Amino acid sequence: MVATQPPSSTQLGDPHGFRQLYQCHQQRVRAILSPLCSPDVLDDLVQETFVRAWKGLPRFRQQAEVSTWLYRIAWNVGMDHQRRRGRQRRHQQTLIQTTPSEHRDPGLLQLHYQTLVQQGLASLSPQHRVVLVLHDLEEWCQKDIATSLGIPVGTVKSRLFYARAQLRRFLEQAGIQP
Amino acid sequence: MSDWDPWLGFVRRYGPKVPPPAPDLEERIMAQIQQLRPHRSRPHWLWLAAGLGVVVWGSLTWLRSQPGVVVAESASDQELSEFVWEYWAALPEENLWIDFWGENL
Numbered sequence: 548m549v550a551t552q553p554p555s556s557t558q559l560g561d562p563h564g565f566r567q568l569y570q571c572h573q574q575r576v577r578a579i580l581s582p583l584c585s586p587d588v589l590d591d592l593v594q595e596t597f598v599r600a601w602k603g604l605p606r607f608r609q610q611a612e613v614s615t616w617l618y619r620i621a622w623n624v625g626m627d628h629q630r631r632r633g634r635q636r637r638h639q640q641t642l643i644q645t646t647p648s649e650h651r652d653p654g655l656l657q658l659h660y661q662t663l664v665q666q667g668l669a670s671l672s673p674q675h676r677v678v679l680v681l682h683d684l685e686e687w688c689q690k691d692i693a694t695s696l697g698i699p700v701g702t703v704k705s706r707l708f709y710a711r712a713q714l715r716r717f718l719e720q721a722g723i724q725p
Numbered sequence: 726m727s728d729w730d731p732w733l734g735f736v737r738r739y740g741p742k743v744p745p746p747a748p749d750l751e752e753r754i755m756a757q758i759q760q761l762r763p764h765r766s767r768p769h770w771l772w773l774a775a776g777l778g779v780v781v782w783g784s785l786t787w788l789r790s791q792p793g794v795v796v797a798e799s800a801s802d803q804e805l806s807e808f809v810w811e812y813w814a815a816l817p818e819e820n821l822w823i824d825f826w827g828e829n830l
Contacts, residue, residue, distance in 0.1 A: 581743045597754045660739040684740045725731040
């Protein structure tokens with residue numbers, strides 16, 4: 548890994564400073580985008596996020612944290628992608644649902660559980676899914692999620708509660724006993 | 726221990742992991758940004774050049790409109806040629822070669 552020190556706001560305008568921005572924040576940008584898209588387009592959306600950020604630099608208000616601003620762009624890019632790909636995503640879900648529900652092979656069983664968790668996550672709205680993934684899988688704190696998505700901490704808590712309840716119900720209906 | 730804890734372990738174990746970036750992603754982004762760089766600066770230069778042009782044009786127009794200001798007629802090539810030849814012909818020969826700093830060569 549090359550230098551990962553966060554660049555100052557004045558350094559962002561030159562490519563070297565912007566590269567530092569990428570190196571510092573690309574992992575979190577990926578974490579925000581990954582619940583909103585399939586793995587094969589994740590890199591494209593990360594690229595779109597950083598290019599949008601570069602284009603938007605002249606309008607960036609220095610009062611805001613650059614990370615907050617960047618994560619907000621990532622969220623918007625992810626939601627735009629959701630809207631564009633809505634129909635295709637439903638088609639993919641239908642394909643996933645054809646996976647057989649009973650496997651005896653441990654490898655296949657693991658694949659089956661992975662598929663079920665993915666189906667459960669896909670059954671949530673993007674807003675609920677992102678909060679659950681960032682909090683429970685990526686282990687972000689609620690305050691960071693709230694700041695990054697531009698929502699109050701209370702909203703994060705309620706979305707997390709609802710998302711967990713819905714995912715749990717989905718998995719229980721699929722016969723999972725943890 | 727909350728009701729969610731047993732499920733949390735299950736979801737963490739079988740939940741999706743964020744895939745690593747493609748090795749060339751960083752360079753791809755930087756290349757695209759470099760391509761965008763001239764487009765970012767072009768409008769500033771265009772506005773600056775246009776602004777200067779307007780200022781010069783406005784100043785000239787204003788000057789010409791002032792009473793008592795006579796705009797010199799443009800000299801023809803022939804008149805210029807005659808002037809140069811007459812002027813240089815009148816100068817002493819030692820003054821003909823003067824460099825930029827005013828020293829005789």
